[in-house]
Amino acid sequence: MDEATLRTARAGGLRRDDVGTEVRVAGWVATRRDHGGVLFVDLRDATGIVQVVINPEEHPDLADLTHTLRDEFCISVLGQLRARPEGTVNPDLNTGEVEIGATDITVLSAAAPLPFQIDDRVDVDEVRRLEFRYLDLRRPRMAANLLARSRAIHAMRSTLADDGFLEVETPTLVKSTPEGARDFLVPSRLRQGSFYALPQSPQLFKQLLMVGGVERYYQIARCYRDEDFRSDRQVEFTQLDIEGAFWGQDQVLAALEPVISAVAKALRGVDLETPFPLMSYAEAMARYGTDKPDIRFDMELVELTDAFSATEFKAFSGTIDSGGIIAGINAGALGLSRAGLDGLVDRAKDLGAKGLVWMVVEEDETLRSPVAKFLSADELQAIKERFAAGAGDTLLIVADAAAVTRSVLGALRVDLGQPDGHEELRFLWVTDFPVFEVAADGRLAAAHHPFTAPADVAEMEESPQTAVSRAYDLVLNGTELGSGSERIHDSDTQGRVFKVLGISDEEIESRFGWFMRALQYGTPPHAGFAVGIDRIIAILQDEPNIREVIPFPKTQTGLDPMTQSPGPVDDPQLQELGIDLRPEVRRALEDEAEAE
RNA sequence: GGGGGCGUGGUGAAGUCUGGAGUUCACGCCGGCCUGUCAAGCCGGAGAUCGCGAGUUCAAAUCUCGUCGUCCCCGCCA
Numbered sequence: 080m081d082e083a084t085l086r087t088a089r090a091g092g093l094r095r096d097d098v099g100t101e102v103r104v105a106g107w108v109a110t111r112r113d114h115g116g117v118l119f120v121d122l123r124d125a126t127g128i129v130q131v132v133i134n135p136e137e138h139p140d141l142a143d144l145t146h147t148l149r150d151e152f153c154i155s156v157l158g159q160l161r162a163r164p165e166g167t168v169n170p171d172l173n174t175g176e177v178e179i180g181a182t183d184i185t186v187l188s189a190a191a192p193l194p195f196q197i198d199d200r201v202d203v204d205e206v207r208r209l210e211f212r213y214l215d216l217r218r219p220r221m222a223a224n225l226l227a228r229s230r231a232i233h234a235m236r237s238t239l240a241d242d243g244f245l246e247v248e249t250p251t252l253v254k255s256t257p258e259g260a261r262d263f264l265v266p267s268r269l270r271q272g273s274f275y276a277l278p279q280s281p282q283l284f285k286q287l288l289m290v291g292g293v294e295r296y297y298q299i300a301r302c303y304r305d306e307d308f309r310s311d312r313q314v315e316f317t318q319l320d321i322e323g324a325f326w327g328q329d330q331v332l333a334a335l336e337p338v339i340s341a342v343a344k345a346l347r348g349v350d351l352e353t354p355f356p357l358m359s360y361a362e363a364m365a366r367y368g369t370d371k372p373d374i375r376f377d378m379e380l381v382e383l384t385d386a387f388s389a390t391e392f393k394a395f396s397g398t399i400d401s402g403g404i405i406a407g408i409n410a411g412a413l414g415l416s417r418a419g420l421d422g423l424v425d426r427a428k429d430l431g432a433k434g435l436v437w438m439v440v441e442e443d444e445t446l447r448s449p450v451a452k453f454l455s456a457d458e459l460q461a462i463k464e465r466f467a468a469g470a471g472d473t474l475l476i477v478a479d480a481a482a483v484t485r486s487v488l489g490a491l492r493v494d495l496g497q498p499d500g501h502e503e504l505r506f507l508w509v510t511d512f513p514v515f516e517v518a519a520d521g522r523l524a525a526a527h528h529p530f531t532a533p534a535d536v537a538e539m540e541e542s543p544q545t546a547v548s549r550a551y552d553l554v555l556n557g558t559e560l561g562s563g564s565e566r567i568h569d570s571d572t573q574g575r576v577f578k579v580l581g582i583s584d585e586e587i588e589s590r591f592g593w594f595m596r597a598l599q600y601g602t603p604p605h606a607g608f609a610v611g612i613d614r615i616i617a618i619l620q621d622e623p624n625i626r627e628v629i630p631f632p633k634t635q636t637g638l639d640p641m642t643q644s645p646g647p648v649d650d651p652q653l654q655e656l657g658i659d660l661r662p663e664v665r666r667a668l669e670d671e672a673e674a675e
Numbered sequence: 676g677g678g679g680g681c682g683u684g685g686u687g688a689a690g691u692c693u694g695g696a697g698u699u700c701a702c703g704c705c706g707g708c709c710u711g712u713c714a715a716g717c718c719g720g721a722g723a724u725c726g727c728g729a730g731u732u733c734a735a736a737u738c739u740c741g742u743c744g745u746c747c748c749c750g751c752c753a
Contacts, residue, residue: 116710259753
């Protein structure tokens, strides 16, 4: 088979200038229009659609063949490219001024009746789409997303290559580290009972590349985290991973902004304004109640604690006594019914608040609220002033521990104020993250990861709860696109961080000894970042979830509806790996097999 | 692990609240007509275990319980 025998031109590129030439095109039957006396076939290839015309008087055999064509048949067409007759130009088609007068048609491959139509007019059930993803990819939406993904990654590569970065591949069978997300494990046949882990990120290997003198590294890295799915989370995802020696935060930001700008230019045709604004973690939490603020809209948090210092209202005074805060948002004119307002209270509780106080400003400027009767006139007045509240506004107030109050209001703010879609793009760097966060059981965990440099090592040891690190996130329209940090580059500091995390010397040696050793051989100070490629492309393509920009994604339960992966394996395979299924697991598998 | 939405010919929806014959709409599919359409048009036709299983009832797509699948959210995601 030779492409020249199947086609000499691409469908989407045919123009008026080409009229008069003989062309051969190949592709798929998008539609067939049979007018009895004349037949039209819209032929689609990756570049677009061109109209093929079959005249039964000139080519009765071709007309007969065309009657047998069905949607998505793969065909090759030979013919004369000609200008369309007066009045039949299709302005909606790039090739709308021309058409091919067919002299020969070859069916390369027939198509069975389709499970769904190849167009964007209907929202087909996603499981169905994934089951026939190869057909789904022929739809304009998915074809556009694949193209966007390729262009984005190309923009990243070319920008970084021009900037002197080395692309290096790191292993995807690595050592498991119990910290952080759950690992995907891969059993070792040669060392039964031992397991590789799929990498959650190339973090430690890229740091070793800094030790190895690479200085500027990047990789389009596949990462794996065995955690529950979300619209912006798959267990398998792709990051742009970069790292630079002798770098600090400023160099990382300065290196990434051109990369992000090139991607935005490639996908949106826009020129981003750089540098992107910076905001500290503390400021983001106080103003927006989240570490990933969507700064496309205001509705900022208003703190009211001091206005209620002498309040009679028990819910508020109790919060103040226990060290909490009172804050709220002015959600504007929501026009919600009582049931709608109660729905917000439920949502607040779902988010972890003990309750939610709502107030609606009436036409006469009085505040309607279930708790209004517990508040003094001064307090009600203060509320109106702090919120700059006008008639019709809905005010939402939470009184709780500071972290709870802020996160609940931050989530409500997004629920109520976030614009649909992503026409506007607002990038933001969030900086000065804490080194640690306090887990529910009171233990410390690395807020970013334990290789992040604390701003001050002594401070980190003395007051770990409030210590600030040299970590930063990139946020776009309220989505965390990625994060990075200045790294620890000496084994002493690294050991002290592990110690504060409560990891014993023996554990440090057994789990990270190999890494600690590497830090002892002239490690340059270094810093880096990882950008979630699926996320940035999804937002730039204005898609509601990352599955739409991943060629072959999985469902929320980790299933691939096409291949039915994950699936059971044969006993001999398990034996070779030294793995025995627990009896109840085996039984469940057998029951399931029987049911089918 | 928890909460919520959804599941009806090949596809998308309406019908479910308030039980009464598998009813309806659009697309697709099959057949016919048609010489300029381009989401072609017109005529005709086929196609359903209302996700699955129990229960209530004279009667269940509809009510109840369970279960499976899926999506969204909380937890989780160093």
